Amino acid sequence: MAKPGLQPSTVLDGFHIESLVHRGGMARLWSVSKPGIDISLLMKVPILGEGVDPAAIVSFEMEQMIMPRLSGPNVPIFVAAGDFAVHPYIVMERLPGKSLLPRTMELPLSYEEVARIGWQVATALDNLHRQHVIHLDIKPSNILFRPSGEAVLIDFGLSRHLQLPDLMQEEFRLPYGTAPYMAPEQLLGIRHDARSDQFALGVLLYFFSTGVRPFGESESFRAMKKRLWRDPKPPRQLRPDYPAWLQEIVLRCLEIEPAWRYPSAAQLAFELSHHDQIKLTARSERLKRDSFATVLKRRLNPEHRKDWIPRTAAAPSPAAPIIAVAVDLSSEAQATNEALREASARALTAFPAARLACLNVLRQSLIATRDTTLDEEGHNKHVNRLVELQHWAQPLRRGEGRITYHVLESTDPASAILEYAKQNKVDQILLGARQSSLMRTLLGSVSAKVAGEAACTVTIVRPSHRETSASASEAAANSS
Amino acid sequence: MLVALLSDMHANRQAFSACLEHAQAGGAERYMLLGDFVGYGADPAWAVAKAMELVADGGLAVLGNHDAAVSDPSIGMNADARYVIDWTRGELGIEERGFLTGLPLTIEDETRLLVHSDASAPEQWIYVLSVVEAARSLHATQAEITFCGHTHKPTIFSITSASKMMVFTPVTDVAVPLHGLRRWLIVLGSVGQPRDGNPAASYAMFDTEKKEITFRRVPYDIEAAAAAIRRAKLPQFFAERLFTGR
Numbered sequence: 001m002a003k004p005g006l007q008p009s010t011v012l013d014g015f016h017i018e019s020l021v022h023r024g025g026m027a028r029l030w031s032v033s034k035p036g037i038d039i040s041l042l043m044k045v046p047i048l049g050e051g052v053d054p055a056a057i058v059s060f061e062m063e064q065m066i067m068p069r070l071s072g073p074n075v076p077i078f079v080a081a082g083d084f085a086v087h088p089y090i091v092m093e094r095l096p097g098k099s100l101l102p103r104t105m106e107l108p109l110s111y112e113e114v115a116r117i118g119w120q121v122a123t124a125l126d127n128l129h130r131q132h133v134i135h136l137d138i139k140p141s142n143i144l145f146r147p148s149g150e151a152v153l154i155d156f157g158l159s160r161h162l163q164l165p166d167l168m169q170e171e172f173r174l175p176y177g178t179a180p181y182m183a184p185e186q187l188l189g190i191r192h193d194a195r196s197d198q199f200a201l202g203v204l205l206y207f208f209s210t211g212v213r214p215f216g217e218s219e220s221f222r223a224m225k226k227r228l229w230r231d232p233k234p235p236r237q238l239r240p241d242y243p244a245w246l247q248e249i250v251l252r253c254l255e256i257e258p259a260w261r262y263p264s265a266a267q268l269a270f271e272l273s274h275h276d277q278i279k280l281t282a283r284s285e286r287l288k289r290d291s292f293a294t295v296l297k298r299r300l301n302p303e304h305r306k307d308w309i310p311r312t313a314a315a316p317s318p319a320a321p322i323i324a325v326a327v328d329l330s331s332e333a334q335a336t337n338e339a340l341r342e343a344s345a346r347a348l349t350a351f352p353a354a355r356l357a358c359l360n361v362l363r364q365s366l367i368a369t370r371d372t373t374l375d376e377e378g379h380n381k382h383v384n385r386l387v388e389l390q391h392w393a394q395p396l397r398r399g400e401g402r403i404t405y406h407v408l409e410s411t412d413p414a415s416a417i418l419e420y421a422k423q424n425k426v427d428q429i430l431l432g433a434r435q436s437s438l439m440r441t442l443l444g445s446v447s448a449k450v451a452g453e454a455a456c457t458v459t460i461v462r463p464s465h466r467e468t469s470a471s472a473s474e475a476a477a478n479s480s
Numbered sequence: 481m482l483v484a485l486l487s488d489m490h491a492n493r494q495a496f497s498a499c500l501e502h503a504q505a506g507g508a509e510r511y512m513l514l515g516d517f518v519g520y521g522a523d524p525a526w527a528v529a530k531a532m533e534l535v536a537d538g539g540l541a542v543l544g545n546h547d548a549a550v551s552d553p554s555i556g557m558n559a560d561a562r563y564v565i566d567w568t569r570g571e572l573g574i575e576e577r578g579f580l581t582g583l584p585l586t587i588e589d590e591t592r593l594l595v596h597s598d599a600s601a602p603e604q605w606i607y608v609l610s611v612v613e614a615a616r617s618l619h620a621t622q623a624e625i626t627f628c629g630h631t632h633k634p635t636i637f638s639i640t641s642a643s644k645m646m647v648f649t650p651v652t653d654v655a656v657p658l659h660g661l662r663r664w665l666i667v668l669g670s671v672g673q674p675r676d677g678n679p680a681a682s683y684a685m686f687d688t689e690k691k692e693i694t695f696r697r698v699p700y701d702i703e704a705a706a707a708a709i710r711r712a713k714l715p716q717f718f719a720e721r722l723f724t725g726r
Contacts, residue, residue, distance in 0.1 A: 054642065057661065065657055084661050164656055165636055165648035 006030060006045060013082060015043060015091060026056035026157065031094060040094035041079060048088070055176060058167050059157035064090060065164060066156045070131055073150040074124035095152055100140035100204075107211035111243050114209040115272050118249070120151040121201055122269035126425055128153060129194045129265055132162040136191060138200035139181045160191045179219040180207075184228045184256050185308045187221075193308070195258040198268055202253025202261075209246060210238045214254060228256065228305075229298035234286040245275040248284035256298065258308060263320030263353035266425040270322055270355060270404075273424065279401035320353035321427035326417050326450075327360050328432055329388045335463040336432035337392060343430050343461045345396055356396070356403045358389045359420060361413035382407050414449035426456055433462040482507050483686045485668055485693075487514035487596070487629025488544070489531075491521030491568070492672025492722075493708070495681035496530060498700035499671050506685055506696070511537075512589075514629040515544025515596035517580070519561060520673050520718045522708035524568045527672075528576040535579075543583035544596040544630070545605040551581050555605075560715040567714065593623035597630040607631050611645040614665050625664045627686075632670035634682055634695050638662045650684075655692040666693055672705075673718075679725035 006028075010017040015032040021042065022029040032043045046060040067078045067090060077093035100117070103109065109117075121143055128135060135142075137158040144152045158176050160166055168176065168191065177186050183199035190196075206214045214232030218224065232254060236242040249271055255261045262268040271278055278284075289295075298304075325344050327337055344356055362385055385407040393403055410416035421429055434445045451458040484503035489496045503511070511534045518524040535541050549555040549565045550572065557565070572580075585602040587594045598606035598613055600620035607630055608614050614637035617626060636648045640662045650656060658664045669682025676682070680697040687693075706719035 058640075061659055061661055065659065084659065163651040163654040165638065165646055167638070167646055167662075169646050 012043075012087060012089070013080065015041070015080075017043070021094075026053070026059060032091060034091075037079065039077065040096070041091055042076075042094040044090045044092070046088055055168075059176075060088060060090075062159060062167050063156045064088070065167070066133060066159050066161050067092065069161065069164075070128070070133065070156075072127050072131075073146060073148075074127045074152055076152060076154060095144045095154075096147065097145060099154075100143045103208070104140055107208055108239070109208050111209060111246055114205055115246065115249075115275060117151075117208065118201065118205045119269050119272040120145070120149065121153075121204070122198075122265045122272060123425065124151040124153050125194075125197050125201065125265035126269060129197070134160045134162070134192070134194050135197050135200075136160060136186065137177055137181075138197050138204065139178045140204060162192060166191060179224055180213045180215055180217055182224065183258070185258055185305075187224055187228065188305065188308065190308050193258050194265065195261045198253045198261045198265060199255075199258075201268070202250055205246075205250050206232065206235060206254065209242070209250070210235050212238055228302075229295050231256065231290050231295075233289055237287055243275075244280050244284035245278045247286070248278055248280050249275070251283040251286065257304065266322055266427075267320055267353075267355055270357075270424055274404055274406075277404040319351050320355075321347075321351055322355045322357065322425060323347050323351075323428045323430060324357045324359055324417070324421055324424070324426045326413075326429065326431040326446075327358055327389060327392055329360055329385060329392070333432060336461065339461045339463040340430055340432055341392065341395060343459065344393075347428070347430070348396065348402065354402065356393075357420075357424065357426070358393050358403060358405045359417060360385050360389050360407050361416045362407050362409045363413065364409050364411050382409070414446045414453075417446070417450050418453055421454055421456060428457040428459060429454055430459050430461055433460050481509050481688045483510045483512055483688060484508035484683060485512045485514065485627055485666075485686055486671050486683045487668035488516040488632055488670035488673060489513075489521075489527050490516055490546070490670065490672035491518050491524040491527045492681075492705050493521070493523035493526045494701045494705040495672045495698075496527055498698045499681050499683045499696075500530070502696060502698045503683065503685065508685065511539035512594055512627065513539060513541040514594060514627060514668055515542045515583070516546045516629065517541075517544065518550060518568045518572075519544075519546030519564055520709075520714075521564075521705065522712040522714060524571050525573070525576060528572060528579060532576070532579050540587050540589060540594060541583055542587055542594050542596055543580070543585055547580045547583060550577060560717065564714050564718065567712065588623065591624040593621050593626045595626065595628050597628055599623075599626055599628070605630065608635075608637075608665065608667055609633070611637060611647050614647070615639060615643070615645055618663055618665050623663070624660065625658055625666060627666050627668065629668045629670065631667055632673060632675035633667065634669035634676060634684070635667040636693075637665040637667070639665075650693075650695040652695055652697045655687070655690075655694045658691045658693060660691070669695065673722070674725040675721075677725050679723055 006017050008017055008019055015034050018031045018033060020028060021031050027044050027046045030043045032041045046056055048057065064081050076095060079091040082089040135153055137155060142153060142155045144154060146152055181200040181203045183196035185193055186196050203214055215227050235247050235250060253261055325340055327340060348354055348356060362381060386405055389405045396403060408416040408420055429450060431447050431450060434447050447460050451460060486499055513531055517527045517531050531541055545555055546565060549557060550569055593599060595602050598608050599617040606613060608617055608628060609631055618639045634650050636650055636656060638646045668684055669676060671681050671683055674682050678697060679702060680699050682697055684693055684695045702722050706722050709719035
């Protein structure tokens, strides 16, 4: 049955239709308003009827299913959905500003700006993935920004919610997505790997930093399939001044094998925001594409792709936490620091994909000084602390490449640690129990504040006093 | 309204009562029972009496193959299962046996269909394990949502107007919206004899207004249920598998 078309000034379920904002192939977007709702609203209405791609309908069903279940700053606020039987629509927050699409006219962008955009989008992807959703259509037109800076991902019509049925599953023979950005595994119909979004972001970062799309623009399946075996030209081949750290990141995102990309979007974001500490592998030096023999081997031996299909439907990706360990470098903390190192070593062993960020807080005095000699002294202190941190982590050598070092400068150590954890999506903080009673009285307890206010797991580490503990000596007496 | 859907209780008193308590605490206002009250387990009289009580209070119940086998020896099953049914016959009184024989194979409730196994031939007790059987069952009914059991493996299937099938293993405690654009076949797990690798009792809660189904898992006293099977001298295997849910 044909539905009466929407017009400006129509009212649908209390929403006043104002103007047509966008007419796409699958849906129309109207700006709408409703008394009592004081944010700008957008109504997405699917185009239904004869001759319409059935994908449009299924994709809208998916979006209606996924959007109400999402929250946080990196997605538009969901407001309402209209029943398919009556009038299907989704009303959501209308974001100010433009998507990243118009920026494609200004390419290439500066490397620093590309890294910043990459960090914003990777952070948004991490928030999405933590809600069990994989976007699967990351591209410039689906990325907007809040005035406060957070990237906002839109259009969940091709997305997959790992805890809900995948309605797209059996619907289509050919993969759906946007040809230049689609990950190789998506071409094979695999829709459960969060690392596919990393690949699309890698395409975007490559494109934005070189002005060239790594896999061209062709939309033919034949041309798209090439990315199953053919790696893109290293960016340094296109721009000789291309930074090694950025090539390392971009080419890792674009790895054909999903397992060779970053274990999580949070770790990708971490690398983008700490690119001075990136472990540069052979990727960063590459000037040519893989040899013909390597490519031919990949093409003729698709065996490895079997690993792309999980044993269970919604296999979670291996745990890849970001762990921050706060180290007090003062001499009285020696026993605690050993215990912290043991705890860190255990974490690195238990989670082979974990990252360890070693933190130390350089306490600033409340009164700012502008004396150059003191500034220089401050710089030296900073460097010394870094050196000491690296020395502390020396026995954790096997974690090399997974360990980074950060000296935070703050008047309040607890707040500095908390802020670092929040900014960097830290999953767990390890820190030592408070020390002497004198220090405690003077400074208050850093561990108590961090444990009380952190948005992640906090583990307070304390050296065990086996020799002095009464219960231990009793136990020893009993056993003899 | 919240409807609790329970299937394949299999005379497991501990699991059945744990699920009913859980559903009640979760706000269940109505109960729909998808058959197989007896078989395998050691408390058939209690299980049937409980079902009678729920039906008397407005609940719905359909017939399962084990229930049918109590009065119909022609129903096919393996020797061990048959042994338990023969024992069960001696445990149930006239009233309980009468209740089982009186159960319908299917019940249509508004736009929903309740059936123990495949809906295309409910009396043949065909397992709905894959999209092939699910498609056959879905083509045999106009119901928007079919609820069945029998396989002891929680699964969700859907079919579009173009006969495209979807299959999904539900995640415990995550509500799945059953959209009106497609028709759905919901296969319940087993209350009393789970076989999907998780030994906890399985049931589901359906919200009729939101059209959402949520699968639940309930821990129960497996030791007690297994001990009852051993005490009744029923095949040990039915006690052992309760611990692994296999």
